[in-house]
Amino acid sequence: MTTQTPSQTRPLSLASIGEGTRYLLAGTLFGIVAVKSQIISWYRIQEMFRFHSFHMYGVIGSAVLVGIVSVWLIKRFNVKTISGDPITFQDKAPTYPRYIVGGTIFGLGWALVGACPGPMLALLGSGVFSIIIVMIGAYLGTWLYGLLRSYLPH
Amino acid sequence: MGILEFLQQPWAWYVAGPLIGLTVPALLFLGDKKFGISANFRHACAMVPNNVSFFQYDWRKESWNLLFALGIVLGGLVGSTLLNNGEPLQIAAQTQTALESLNITFDGELVPQQIFANFSVGNIAILLIGGLLVGFGARYAGGCTSGHAISGLSDLQLPSLVAVIGFFIGGLVMTYLLFPLIF
Numbered sequence: 312m313t314t315q316t317p318s319q320t321r322p323l324s325l326a327s328i329g330e331g332t333r334y335l336l337a338g339t340l341f342g343i344v345a346v347k348s349q350i351i352s353w354y355r356i357q358e359m360f361r362f363h364s365f366h367m368y369g370v371i372g373s374a375v376l377v378g379i380v381s382v383w384l385i386k387r388f389n390v391k392t393i394s395g396d397p398i399t400f401q402d403k404a405p406t407y408p409r410y411i412v413g414g415t416i417f418g419l420g421w422a423l424v425g426a427c428p429g430p431m432l433a434l435l436g437s438g439v440f441s442i443i444i445v446m447i448g449a450y451l452g453t454w455l456y457g458l459l460r461s462y463l464p465h
Numbered sequence: 466m467g468i469l470e471f472l473q474q475p476w477a478w479y480v481a482g483p484l485i486g487l488t489v490p491a492l493l494f495l496g497d498k499k500f501g502i503s504a505n506f507r508h509a510c511a512m513v514p515n516n517v518s519f520f521q522y523d524w525r526k527e528s529w530n531l532l533f534a535l536g537i538v539l540g541g542l543v544g545s546t547l548l549n550n551g552e553p554l555q556i557a558a559q560t561q562t563a564l565e566s567l568n569i570t571f572d573g574e575l576v577p578q579q580i581f582a583n584f585s586v587g588n589i590a591i592l593l594i595g596g597l598l599v600g601f602g603a604r605y606a607g608g609c610t611s612g613h614a615i616s617g618l619s620d621l622q623l624p625s626l627v628a629v630i631g632f633f634i635g636g637l638v639m640t641y642l643l644f645p646l647i648f
Contacts, residue, residue, distance in 0.1 A: 342540015414631020436541020448596020
């Protein structure tokens with residue numbers, strides 16, 4: 312009944328601390344880029360939705376382009392992870408109401424607070440502490456979705 | 466110009482965009498992890514004992530993402546202090562004019578201080594409701610800007626494209642139709 316795999320019994324082993332550090336560093340680099348490219352700015356998001364500047368489109372467009380080429384190369388050359396495990400891809404279920412309705416609801420909030428989840432975290436690190444109110448809202452919104460999920464079209 | 470002064474300038478889109486794009490293969494390479502930040506809000510729900518089926522899974526297995534999120538906060542700190550030259554933000558004059566007509570004055574900060582540093586009931590409601598829409602919408606759509614617009618599009622997922630179109634429909638409706646009613 313109480314049998315557990317070693318990884319469950321030792322969640323804080325040295326190996327997992329080392330592995331965790333990688334993700335902490337990757338996040339730190341992402342956070343620095345998010346601040347330095349100003350994509351965490353409420354004003355930059357307004358500029359984007361008003362089509363007054365190419366900046367945000369340049370950031371997102373070139374990110375997607377680099378992402379597409381990277382994923383293609385990983386698939387083409389069957390690249391493995393650093394520990395030699397296969398890299399997997401899963402197709403998203405083609406049921407569209409959730410993507411268009413959920414996406415639109417997300418977009419309404421994105422424009423209002425001028426930040427999506429990644430930038431919220433970078434803003435917190437930048438000392439914009441009122442973003443905590445936004446994050447509390449996002450947390451409550453996540454709860455609300457969990458409670459209503461079975462009643463929503465997907 | 467020293468390297469620090471160089472890095473302290475705002476980074477151009479063609480520098481920042483590719484670096485953000487590289488997050489996708491970096492996380493795949495580090496451990497077959499999918500770049501998606503809003504999932505952390507779900508993990509934070511799953512940490513609290515509850516009976517909601519959507520939150521019944523072992524969030525500890527996703528702790529890499531919580532560490533990634535913590536890293537973003539640290540990156541925000543580094544980017545805004547060590548790598549900050551203190552110059553005010555610059556945005557398009559047209560955007561400043563458009564916002565001025567909504568009585569939002571451009572102040573050169575990252576976020577408008579009149580909304581984010583003035584804790585009126587109205588402003589708190591804006592921040593809370595905006596956050597609620599982001600959190601609810603991201604889970605309903607199964608991802609946010611990172612999960613759909615970056616990760617999903619990188620893997621040429623049509624559902625992600627539909628979600629991104631939704632992000633823009635919502636953003637345009639908010640900006641052009643609802644901002645005049647809210648501000």
